[in-house]
Each structure stands twice: as structure tokens, then as C-alpha cells.
Amino acid sequence: MQDSLTLLQRLAARFSSPDPVIVTPYRGFANAERLFLKGRVLEKQDVFDGENESKLGNFLDSLRRIDTDEVGGAKLCLNLAGTEYHAETDKEGFFTIEAALPTIPAAAGQHWLDAHIHLYHLPSGYELPTGATPAELLLPSANASFGVISDIDDTVLQTHVTSILKLKMLYDTLLKDSHQRLPMEGIPDPLRALERGNDGLRQNPVFYVSDSPWNLYDLLADFLHHHELPKGPILLRDYGAHLLRRKKSENDIHKLVAFRQIMGMYPSLPFVMLGDTASKDADYYLRMAEEFSGRILAIYIRQTRDTGNARRIAKLIEEQTHVEAVVIKESAEIWEHANKRGLVKMG
Numbered sequence: 001m002q003d004s005l006t007l008l009q010r011l012a013a014r015f016s017s018p019d020p021v022i023v024t025p026y027r028g029f030a031n032a033e034r035l036f037l038k039g040r041v042l043e044k045q046d047v048f049d050g051e052n053e054s055k056l057g058n059f060l061d062s063l064r065r066i067d068t069d070e071v072g073g074a075k076l077c078l079n080l081a082g083t084e085y086h087a088e089t090d091k092e093g094f095f096t097i098e099a100a101l102p103t104i105p106a107a108a109g110q111h112w113l114d115a116h117i118h119l120y121h122l123p124s125g126y127e128l129p130t131g132a133t134p135a136e137l138l139l140p141s142a143n144a145s146f147g148v149i150s151d152i153d154d155t156v157l158q159t160h161v162t163s164i165l166k167l168k169m170l171y172d173t174l175l176k177d178s179h180q181r182l183p184m185e186g187i188p189d190p191l192r193a194l195e196r197g198n199d200g201l202r203q204n205p206v207f208y209v210s211d212s213p214w215n216l217y218d219l220l221a222d223f224l225h226h227h228e229l230p231k232g233p234i235l236l237r238d239y240g241a242h243l244l245r246r247k248k249s250e251n252d253i254h255k256l257v258a259f260r261q262i263m264g265m266y267p268s269l270p271f272v273m274l275g276d277t278a279s280k281d282a283d284y285y286l287r288m289a290e291e292f293s294g295r296i297l298a299i300y301i302r303q304t305r306d307t308g309n310a311r312r313i314a315k316l317i318e319e320q321t322h323v324e325a326v327v328i329k330e331s332a333e334i335w336e337h338a339n340k341r342g343l344v345k346m347g
Contacts, residue, residue, distance in 0.1 A: 021044065
């Protein structure tokens with residue numbers, strides 16, 4: 001009896017052992033005075049990192065990304081150039097650090113600032129991980145002549161959001177990993193050209209803003225890296241309970257909030273914006289052109305399919321006169337137009 005009881009206690013202890021916890025910092029950004037960094041604390045999900053030959057494996061990874069176990073009430077510290085910033089996660093596991101940037105030593109004045117995060121408190125039932133988690137913040141180079149803000153779905157990444165019943169979109173999202181997903185035809189070259197600017201020597205910052213959930217962050221970051229697309233902060237959407245409210249304010253429109261935050265962080269920097277006709281990118285970009293007069297150099301909207309929304313957007317762009325905005329069908333048109341505007345160097 002005693003032996004049986006001991007065995008049961010051991011089994012119970014095994015299954016009630018503290019859950020492993022990870023910190024997932026998303027790429028942050030900063031100017032000479034302030035920084036912004038967002039991230040999340042979750043129970044470890046064991047999502048496969050890299051190329052997976054198995055569709056079943058990809059499907060299981062997709063389910064793990066969706067079914068996250070958030071850790072609220074976790075306390076952490078960000079260390080950047082010897083300055084510490086403290087934060088606590090909310091009930092969905094998110095943390096945000098927005099604070100004054102320390103004086104960065106000249107030797108560390110690089111394009112990307114390296115930082116580290118360590119957890120120092122977790123709710124009961126969890127075990128503190130050892131070591132620190134690296135984090136990165138984009139500090140645009142002094143030689144940047146403009147910034148780039150780009151949508152991801154059907155602008156950079158083939159998503160097929162306008163496919164019939166969204167079947168292609170579901171297939172790619174659930175059964176393909178970041179190495180198997182494809183960029184939109186021809187988009188890498190003009191996007192890299194915009195990053196390098198009109199003399200090919202610029203370090204123009206590139207920001208990616210999407211309505212995809214934060215759960216897909218690792219997949220999207222790996223996709224950009226694998227296809228050698230410009231490295232930049234990725235601002236995704238929190239699919240929290242606030243989206244269930246019947247009356248939504250502008251603060252619930254993720255892309256508008258993100259655009260204003262980016263452009264507010266760099267008030268002297270003009271921007272080029274890329275989007276598509278599958279969503280309201282054109283509406284939002286034209287609105288930014290009105291709010292930030294003279295700071296939008298060009299807007300490129302890819303026509304995904306000949307839909308009612310695509311025709312509406314084409315008419316909207318045709319009727320506006322306050323900014324350079326064009327509907328494109330092929331990525332090469334971005335390069336050609338940007339070259340005529342003196343934004344990129346051909347060849």
C-alpha cells in the first residue's frame with residue numbers, strides 16, 4: 001500500500017511540475033529619445049523552428065500557435081545599454097515598454113540595438129527560466145532618407161485572402177511553414193531597393209504592419225529572414241476581448257494606431273507605403289497622407305483580384321490629388337515608379 005501511494009505521489013508530482021515559460025520579445029523601435037518594445041510571456045509550445053517536411057507537423061504547429069497558454073502577472077526587466085526597464089504582463093501575457101531611451105555609447109550606435117530580458121517573478125505554478133532572452137530595437141540610421149511601411153498579407157506574403165471560401169488561405173496558413181510560404185511575385189527586389197534608397201547606400205527603416213494575430217509572429221519573422229526581405233519591426237494585432245465590443249472606436253483600428261505610432265516616433269522622416277486591394281490599406285494610407293501632410297512620398301496598392309473593393313479603391317485613388325498613389329498589378333511597377341520619383345536606384 002505504501003509503495004502504491006509513493007508511486008502515485010511521484011506521478012502526481014510529475015504531472016504537476018512547474019510549466020516551462022518563455023519570453024517572446026517582438027522587434028522594437030526607437031528614436032534618439034524614446035523606445036518602444038512589446039512582447040509576450042507564454043508557456044513553452046515546442047513549435048518546430050525551421051523547415052518541416054510534414055504537413056501534419058505544420059498543422060500541429062499551427063494549432064500550437066493558436067492555442068497559446070498566456071502567463072499574466074509575470075514581472076520582467078529589460079536591460080539596454082546598462083539601463084533597466086521593468087514591466088508586468090497583462091492577463092493575455094503581453095507586456096509593453098515605452099520609455100525614455102538612455103544615451104547610447106558611440107560604439108553601440110548601430111542600426112539595431114541589442115538588449116536582454118530576464119524574468120524575475122512568475123505566478124505560482126511556474127518555474128523561472130534561467131538566463132536572459134535577447135531582444136532587438138531598431139534605431140534608424142542617420143543616413144535614412146525615408147521610411148517604408150508595408151502590409152504583409154497579399155502585399156509581401158502570398159496569403160490568398162480573396163480566394164473562394166478562403167480555402168487557399170486556410171491551406172497555406174495551416175499546412176505550410178515559413179520556408180514553404182512564398183512572397184508575392186517580384187516583391188523582394190523593389191522592397192530591398194526602397195530600403196537602400198536612391199543611391200543604393202541608404203539604410204531606410206522598413207516596418208511591417210498586419211492584421212494577422214501576434215500568434216503568427218515567429219512564422220512571419222522567419223519568412224522574412226528566409227526570403228532575405230528587409231529586416232524590420234513587425235506590428236501585428238491583439239485578438240483580445242476588446243474586439244467583441246459592438247461599438248468600436250479608432251483605437252480599435254490596429255493599422256491606424258500603428259501608423260500613427262510609427263510616424264509619431266519619427267516626425268522628420270517621410271514614408272513610402274505598400275498595401276493591397278484585399279483590405280482597407282488604401283483608405284488608411286490616404287488618411288495618413290491627410291493627417292501627416294507632405295510626409296507620404298508614395299503609396300503603392302497591389303490589385304489582388306478584380307473585386308468590388310478593388311474597383312472602389314481604384315476609383316478612390318484616381319479621384320485623390322494630394323499624394324502620389326498608384327494601383328499596381330506587378331511588383332516591377334513599384335520599382336519603375338519609385339525610380340521616376342527618385343526614391344530608388346535602378347540596377
